[in-house]
Amino acid sequence: MNTIKLDDYQIHLGAFGEDLRDYLTKGNYNQVFIIVDEHTRADCLPFLEKQMGSVPYNIIEIQSGEINKTITTCSQIWQKMIEWGGGRRDLTINLGGGVIGDMGGFCACTFKRGMDFIQMPTTLLSQVDASVGGKLGIDFAEIKNSIGLFKNPLAVMVWPEFLKTLSLRELRSGFAEVIKHSLIADATQWSELRQIENMEVAHAVKFLEKSILIKKSIVEADPFESGLRKVLNFGHTIGHALESNALNTDQPLLHGEAIAAGMICESYLSLEKGLLPQDLDQITQFLLKQYGKCEFGTDSYPKLMALMQQDKKNDTTEINFTMLKSPGEALFNQVASEADIIASLEYYRQQ
Amino acid sequence: MNTIKLDDYQIHLGAFGEDLRDYLTKGNYNQVFIIVDEHTRADCLPFLEKQMGSVPYNIIEIQSGEINKTITTCSQIWQKMIEWGGGRRDLTINLGGGVIGDMGGFCACTFKRGMDFIQMPTTLLSQVDASVGGKLGIDFAEIKNSIGLFKNPLAVMVWPEFLKTLSLRELRSGFAEVIKHSLIADATQWSELRQIENMEVAHAVKFLEKSILIKKSIVEADPFESGLRKVLNFGHTIGHALESNALNTDQPLLHGEAIAAGMICESYLSLEKGLLPQDLDQITQFLLKQYGKCEFGTDSYPKLMALMQQDKKNDTTEINFTMLKSPGEALFNQVASEADIIASLEYYRQQ
Numbered sequence: 001m002n003t004i005k006l007d008d009y010q011i012h013l014g015a016f017g018e019d020l021r022d023y024l025t026k027g028n029y030n031q032v033f034i035i036v037d038e039h040t041r042a043d044c045l046p047f048l049e050k051q052m053g054s055v056p057y058n059i060i061e062i063q064s065g066e067i068n069k070t071i072t073t074c075s076q077i078w079q080k081m082i083e084w085g086g087g088r089r090d091l092t093i094n095l096g097g098g099v100i101g102d103m104g105g106f107c108a109c110t111f112k113r114g115m116d117f118i119q120m121p122t123t124l125l126s127q128v129d130a131s132v133g134g135k136l137g138i139d140f141a142e143i144k145n146s147i148g149l150f151k152n153p154l155a156v157m158v159w160p161e162f163l164k165t166l167s168l169r170e171l172r173s174g175f176a177e178v179i180k181h182s183l184i185a186d187a188t189q190w191s192e193l194r195q196i197e198n199m200e201v202a203h204a205v206k207f208l209e210k211s212i213l214i215k216k217s218i219v220e221a222d223p224f225e226s227g228l229r230k231v232l233n234f235g236h237t238i239g240h241a242l243e244s245n246a247l248n249t250d251q252p253l254l255h256g257e258a259i260a261a262g263m264i265c266e267s268y269l270s271l272e273k274g275l276l277p278q279d280l281d282q283i284t285q286f287l288l289k290q291y292g293k294c295e296f297g298t299d300s301y302p303k304l305m306a307l308m309q310q311d312k313k314n315d316t317t318e319i320n321f322t323m324l325k326s327p328g329e330a331l332f333n334q335v336a337s338e339a340d341i342i343a344s345l346e347y348y349r350q351q
Numbered sequence: 352m353n354t355i356k357l358d359d360y361q362i363h364l365g366a367f368g369e370d371l372r373d374y375l376t377k378g379n380y381n382q383v384f385i386i387v388d389e390h391t392r393a394d395c396l397p398f399l400e401k402q403m404g405s406v407p408y409n410i411i412e413i414q415s416g417e418i419n420k421t422i423t424t425c426s427q428i429w430q431k432m433i434e435w436g437g438g439r440r441d442l443t444i445n446l447g448g449g450v451i452g453d454m455g456g457f458c459a460c461t462f463k464r465g466m467d468f469i470q471m472p473t474t475l476l477s478q479v480d481a482s483v484g485g486k487l488g489i490d491f492a493e494i495k496n497s498i499g500l501f502k503n504p505l506a507v508m509v510w511p512e513f514l515k516t517l518s519l520r521e522l523r524s525g526f527a528e529v530i531k532h533s534l535i536a537d538a539t540q541w542s543e544l545r546q547i548e549n550m551e552v553a554h555a556v557k558f559l560e561k562s563i564l565i566k567k568s569i570v571e572a573d574p575f576e577s578g579l580r581k582v583l584n585f586g587h588t589i590g591h592a593l594e595s596n597a598l599n600t601d602q603p604l605l606h607g608e609a610i611a612a613g614m615i616c617e618s619y620l621s622l623e624k625g626l627l628p629q630d631l632d633q634i635t636q637f638l639l640k641q642y643g644k645c646e647f648g649t650d651s652y653p654k655l656m657a658l659m660q661q662d663k664k665n666d667t668t669e670i671n672f673t674m675l676k677s678p679g680e681a682l683f684n685q686v687a688s689e690a691d692i693i694a695s696l697e698y699y700r701q702q
Contacts, residue, residue, distance in 0.1 A: 071422060075491075082492050082661065110461075113488060113499045137464060140426075141433050148464045149500070310433065 004212060007220065009152050011131055013209060016157040017051035020118075023155060024055050027116060029091040032057040033081060035104040037064035040096040043165035044122050048095055057093075058084050062100070066255070067247060069099045069139050071147070077107040090115045091154070097123035097170075098130050098255065102145065105136035109151045116154045122162040124174025124204050125256055128181070131156040132215045134223070142247065143310050144240050150224060158212075160205045172199055172290060173256030176235075178207045180263060181214040183283070184231045187328025194286045230332035234322040235263035238344070241307035245300055253294055260291040264351075265344040269336050270323035272343065279327050288351055296349070301342055308341070355563060358571065360503050362482055364560060367508040368402035371469075374506060375406050378467060380442040383408040384432060386455040388415035391447040394516035395473050399446055408444075409435050413451070417606070418598060420450045420490050422498070428458040441466045442505070448474035448521075449481050449606065453496065456487035460502045467505045473513040475525025475555045476607060479532070482507040483566045485574070493598065494661050495591050501575060509563075511556045523550055523641060524607030527586075529558045531614060532565040534634070535582045538679025545637045581683035585673040586614035589695070592658035596651055604645055611642040615702075616695040620687050621674035623694065630678050639702055647700070652693055659692070 001014030012019045024032070034057050036045055041061055060080045062073050081090075092115060094104035101119050108117035121127045137148015163171065182189035189210060196203055215232065222229040239255075239262025246253045253261075267283045270276040296304075308319050319341065323334040336344075352365030363370045375383070385408050387396055392412055411431045413424050432441075443466060445455035452470050459468035472478045488499020514522065533540035540561060547554055566583065573580040590606075590613025597604045604612075618634045621627040647655075659670050670692065674685040687695075 071426060075422060078491055078498060082494065082497065085660065110488075110498050110500060112497055113486065113501055135464065137461075140429055143433065146433065146463060147429060147461050149461060150464055309436070 002209060004209070004216060006132065006152070006216060007223075009155050011156040011158060011212060013158045013212075014160070016159060019155070020051050020157060021053050021055075023118065024053070024091070027091055027154075029116070030087060030089045031084065031091075033060055033084070033086065033090060033092045033108075034058070034095055035060045035062065035077065035092060035100055035107075036095050037062055037100060039064050039165075040100070040122050044095055044120075044162055047159070047161070048093070048120065062103075064096075064099070066099055066139065066144075066243075066252070069103050071138060071140065074103060074107050074138060077104070078111055081107070081111050086111060086115070088112045088115050092117040093120055094118070095120045095122060096126075097121065098126045101126050101130045102136050102148070103138050105151065105153065106138060106148055109136060109149055119153045119156045121156065121158060123166060124163055124171055124208075125177055126174075127158045127160075127163075127208060128174060128211045129177045129215065131158060131212060133219045133229075142244055143307070144244055146310075158208070160208060163201050163204055168199070169254065171201065171204060173254035175199055175204060176256030176259045176263070176291070178204070178211045179287070180232075180235055180259065181211045183263065183324060183327055184234050184322070184330035185214045185218065185328060186210075187326070190327045194282070196290075199290060228332065230320070231322050231330040233332070234324070234330055235259045235266055237308055237319065237321050238262040238265045238304075238341070241304045242294060242296065244307050245296065245303055246294070251295070257291050257294060260287045261294050261348060263287060265341075265348050266321055267324055268344040268347045269321055269334075269340055270325075272340055273323055273334060273336070275331070276324045276326060279324075283327070284351060293348075293351060296345075301345065304345070305338060305341065353560060355560070355567060357483065357503070357567060358574075360506050362507040362509060362563060364509045364563075365511070367510060370506070371402050371508060372404050372406075374469065375404070375442070378442055378505075380467070381438060381440045382435065382442075384411055384435070384437065384441060384443045384459075385409070385446055386411045386413065386428065386443060386451055386458075387446050388413055388451060390415055390516075391451070391473050395446055395471075395513055398510070398512070399444070399471065413454075415447075415450065417450055417490065417594075417603070420454050422489060422491065425454060425458050425489060428455070429462055432458070432462050437462060437466070439463045439466050443468040444471055445469070446471045446473060447477075448472065449477045452477050452481045453487050453499070454489050456502065456504065457489060457499055460487060460500055470504045470507045472507070472509060474517060475514055475522055475559075476528055477525075478509045478511075478514075478559060479525060479562045480528045480566065482509060482563060484570045484580075493595055494658070495595055497661075509559070511559060514552050514555055519550070520605065522552065522555060524605035526550055526555060527607030527610045527614070527642070529555070529562045530638070531583075531586055531610065532562045534614065534675060534678055535585050535673070535681035536565045536569065536679060537561075538677070541678045545633070547641075550641065579683065581671070582673050582681040584683070585675070585681055586610045586617055588659055588670065588672050589613040589616040589655075589692070592655045593645060593647065595658050596647065596654055597645070602646070608642050608645060611638045612645050612699060614638060616692075616699050617672055618675055619695040619698045620672055620685075620691055621676075623691055624674055624685060624687070626682065627675045627677060630675075634678070635702060644699075644702065647696075652696065655696070656689060656692065
């Protein structure tokens with residue numbers, strides 16, 4: 001088992017039972033809440049329950065899906081905590097993907113002005129992405145993560161075995177963040193992983209620790225996203241808009257699927273900007289092979305533009321992007337015009 | 352004008368125009384939101400508007416009253432911020448009493464994961480109490496401040512002239528915290544202020560700075576309420592329950608009115624505990640003279656007890672109180688039984 005040390009908490013990578021019981025003993029908590037959805041309750045909770053030792057706990061089950069990452073679901077979680085007489089001396093364990101980690105963490109931090117919480121990410125996306133950075137929150141008014149906080153957990157516990165509970169589609173979705181980390185910061189890793197033909201759990205496990213370390217080095221240099229950390233937004237400005245746009249349709253996109261499309265568009269923007277002189281086609285073809293194509297028409301351009309304007313990383317009315325100088329090297333605070341952005345969406349659609 | 356320096360912000364006491372314009376210039380904000388209710392819009396906003404110089408701002412008006420300190424009102428505030436394209440580089444100014452300060456601060460801290468905010472308390476209660484300590488939040492499931500955060504503002508600006516906009520009832524309510532500060536920490540101030548026959552603005556202004564300084568010294572010694580800070584809860588365990596109990600009736604209590612009743616009951620508990628050997632009657636008579644008596648019957652005891660159990664300061668199923676050793680000296684983490692608590696409510700009712 002490996003331990004990755006961050007400023008004020010650790011990521012435990014591997015079988016974490018002993019460490020968990022250690023935290024539970026040291027914290028001397030009044031009670032423990034475990035937040036799950038219907039999937040992690042069935043697939044992951046039995047494993048966690050075995051690790052809890054004799055510590056009693058209350059289970060709070062919410063409905064899975066980004067569509068439920070709302071203030072309404074927060075109210076349900078807070079209500080349960082109140083029913084069980086929850087307080088500041090309790091602990092919350094968030095057992096699930098990004099939705100549970102972001103929302104459960106937000107609820108724990110705001111209930112009675114805050115209790116400790118442990119993140120136990122069960123998807124590849126959340127293991128790679130949400131385990132570093134302390135970003136918590138919910139979607140509001142159709143804008144992803146528009147309400148939230150920066151707050152680090154007591155600890156993160158990553159058990160790679162949980163990845164076996166995922167569908168291939170979910171695994172691929174999470175792998176988009178692994179690809180992103182290599183594109184913005186590690187050319188060697190990019191060369192390695194684009195050899196992958198058919199993605200499987202072993203690929204994810206292979207790149208997991210390295211990918212967390214890339215994110216750690218970026219976040220530690222800029223915890224509150226005032227500069228460098230923005231490179232992590234590569235693929236996310238257009239990707240978030242595509243994801244939000246598809247949210248209430250009959251074909252919702254998984255986060256990584258939207259980000260894969262966003263990375264193609266934003267790589268195109270990089271080329272337009274005179275960066276990334278020769279790798280656009282390679283990036284595009286690899287991502288399309290892995291993720292297929294997400295469908296949207298020209299009629300959604302106005303809504304997509306409005307969603308990008310709303311994105312919280314935009315300080316002004318101009319739209320900021322992170323662009324690639326080359327695979328492994330990114331530049332933040334790059335501005336693109338509406339015409340450029342539409343051209344990038346056209347490029348994607350014509351593939 | 353006086354300035355009170357705290358760890359990471361300052362309280363500006365007096366005409367604050369120049370300091371405000373300084374913060375606005377240095378912060379280089381994209382935009383400024385001013386949160387008001389119908390009263391502070393009419394009575395206090397005109398003064399603030401004169402101080403804003405040439406800086407443009409958007410006004411967000413919410414309905415006054417503790418009953419509106421809810422997640423629903425937060426959603427209205429966030430919605431307005433979204434409509435105006437709000438972001439992390441904006442500033443929120445909370446112009447109002449405790450409801451606006453607590454809730455507006457919570458909304459500012461959680462919108463797009465947090466923007467700067469300035470507290471501009473307009474009631475005596477918020478000037479004395481909420482200006483130190485960084486407690487933000489809303490009521491949830493009928494429990495006061497059950498959802499919230501600890502987070503310090505960019506600055507607090509206290510203009511005593513705002514006190515002239517208050518009704519005598521509101522002024523008296525706020526003065527309950529001044530009385531509390533003297534009872535827990537300053538015997539000399541207690542001797543002075545219990546000479547007051549008819550309360551007026553001049554009394555509030557006289558004790559304002561001293562009272563803020565008492566709170567400052569306590570909060571700085573224990574910012575996250577793990578020990579000493581609990582002395583500030585004197586009168587609040589029973590007081591909050593009385594306030595919550597009256598919230599949805601046709602005779603709601605102002606916070607200070609409930610706290611005055613709570614201080615009488617908790618002084619009685621102190622005597623029962625063998626503390627406060629000789630001052631109970633003096634405290635009771637002074638508070639009753641200033642605040643009158645709040646009405647509740649024996650039929651509300653079960654609900655009052657349940658509300659006290661829910662209070663977030665209670666770590667276990669036992670009920671914790673801060674009690675008085677003597678006027679000017681308090682002891683926290685004092686436990687009382689249900690029978691003692693009911694006896695204290697009976698003592699109050701029989702006055």
